[in-house]
Amino acid sequence: MRRSLVLTEESARHWFRASLPPHVKRDLFPIPAEALWRLTLDDVRGVASTYVAMTLAVFAFIV
Template sequence: MRRALVLTSEASRHWFRASLPQRRTAFADIPANGTIDWRLTAEDVRGVASTYFATVAAVFAFII
């Protein structure tokens, strides 16, 4: 018995996946015109710096 790898109908989806909410609701906060603010903030710099120093400290802890 051979089965197709691609579903031919959306009605034949798995019951659990059919009960999950649609994915489109996760992106509701993105503006419709497509403009996204990509400015670098102080919180971004602080996050990168703390991650960098934590990684350096962990590497030195394993070396020493």
């Protein structure tokens, strides 16, 4: 079976997702792109805790 790299129609789906059984695809839903770029409190907390942990680790190795 030969497939082209360029899809000729917009309704073509990914081969793996098309091969999934119906009970698995039932729980899939599209995530809007805006939700992926939204900055949340968990993101800020993660960056701050990583920064503090790395600063303390570097300071501990220096001293």
